[in-house]
Amino acid sequence: MKKKGLIIISWLFLITIIGLYFISCKKEEHPSTQVVNTTPYMFPTPKLFPTLMNIPADNPTTIEGVRLGRYLFYDGRMSGRMEPDSQMSCGTCHLQSRSFECGIDHPKYTGGHPFGVQGKLTPHYMMPFINLVYNFNGYLWSGKINENNPALGSVAYGVPAKPEFNWRNIESLFWMGLYAPHEMKSDSTRCIAALKSIKYPNYPQLFKAAFGTSDITIVRCGKAVAQFLRTLISYNSKFDRYLRKEQGGTLTPSELRGYQLFISEPADCFHCHGPAPLFTTDLFYNNGKPFIADAGDRFGYTKDSNDIGAYRAPTLRNIELTGPYMHDGRFKTLEEVVNFYATGLVPSPTVSPLMKHLSTGGNQLTDQQQIDLITFLKTLTDYQFLSDTAFAKPLDL
């Protein structure tokens, strides 16, 4: 009897200790914002790519959210206009075949300069919508959409100064596109009314799947589109395969010469457009272009006079398809860009110190070197990404 009691006490003691172990050793977790019954989206994890992703805690990426976001991205009725000739969606300008830029050969936007539904030109040319999820340094040419921007709304873009219209992450790109006079020039009331009236796809059902209830709100629209944009990851160019030593990754002699130039001091491309595999630092540089005053440069956001004429370095992935180049589209071809860096640099008080060939007007690459460099840049084109059906307009839309 005595022994039986000892065993019972021992068992109780053990259970208590195990319980304490699980309580005391459990790591503190962030409160989950995952909507019940949604499925986490599994991002690809390509070798050598970043492991950190810029995903806000209140908008985890889910298969249901991405599905909804993809419909919204391509649905021109989201602009609040039902007539086919006046509709506009994100996908109207951001073409998958052009790395989600407009491209210089866009059938509607001549020369690659988009304009809004009322014909107003965008203040800048476009940046590609790829690998945005790896960027922690701010979006757009000026980087004004970033975690530290306290602004709400925007007078210039007609976005009301409400808490839901912050400028902190990819979600913000949605309401910028919706409200801006040079884009959809719409508003949340029109957008939501349009989405509610649409018979197919069944948006209330899609919202319910993504967010738990069928309520259609502008914040949810932004979240869903942002989720879709975060999935646009390009990681399978010829050069990626070269870097990963995979089949199909053999570079030609000219491509190799171009790559060696790219990472050399005499050409010096990689300090701003490195490191591989992203081919951008996502930082801001005045790269020695002849100066043209622009309220949308980095200075326009930071008000730091050292940032005058500085813009975010765009990724060079798929660069052959994303002309015209620079924030103002001043260069139509890659040849013009490479030639500018060879001979066209001009001094200015705020030029980046990384532009160290300024005193000679540029890096002075020979014609052959310029050809090699461009040949290398074309190995950064990711044809698999450009034709991936997961990123294309839904067939049933």
Place this chain on the structure above:
Amino acid sequence: MKRENLYYSAFIALLLTTVFFVSSCKKEDDKVSYGKVILKFEHKIDSNVVEFNIMKYVNEAGNQYQISNVQWFISDFTLYKKGQSPFVVKHTTTSHYIDTDIPASQSWEITDDIPEGVYDSMSFIFGFTPSENSSFMFVNYPENAMWWPENLGGGYHYMKLNGFWKDTVDFKRAFNFHMGIGRVINGIDTSFEHNYFKVSFLTSITLTSSKIKEITVAMNIDEWFKNPHIWDFNYWGPAIMENETAMRIAKENGEVGVFTITSIKDL
């Protein structure tokens, strides 16, 4: 008798299991005998904190210059105590990235529990030793932006010190005083020189269990251009990554007076 043995065996097994679970949790009591260290970093010229982007400095060679930013790696922070094995930080990472454009990077909160006591000296590596410097060991920003070309030996920049100087015709020229592995080409042979160096300080550091010790390390930028070699930007030009001779000279200057400890205090 057999039954009794079974009971006692079960009891001992339970006790052992209990000991296992309890010991697998981190003991709060462990903190009693360990201290913490925070390293802070500052960047100075002529004993004053650098004023960036102002052409106000003159080096020993008479070059007027300004600094835009400084980005560099420190690794293998080590504390030494007489008669005992050195304590090398290793808990989460052996290196730390410092960037004058990223304020948070100018402080390295070392997560290791460091045995308390009086230490006689400390050291760190400027850059990386060869065994701790390989390409793509950093895949995330900002460390990945310090990537060093494979054909120059790979790995990462030890430092990017960027700025401008006024050349002989008063033209404002950019300089990239970048350090890392140096490539040496002799005919058809190529070899690589690792230009990291160890920085040591003979100084008493007392760690107690109840306090965090903050050690401030200053990089005296003007010293890169001063001692023992006088650095003339007009001679060395704007870029030195592909110039091992220049990087060796920079290394030798770095070993002398670039780094100092400006304060040691309890927080």
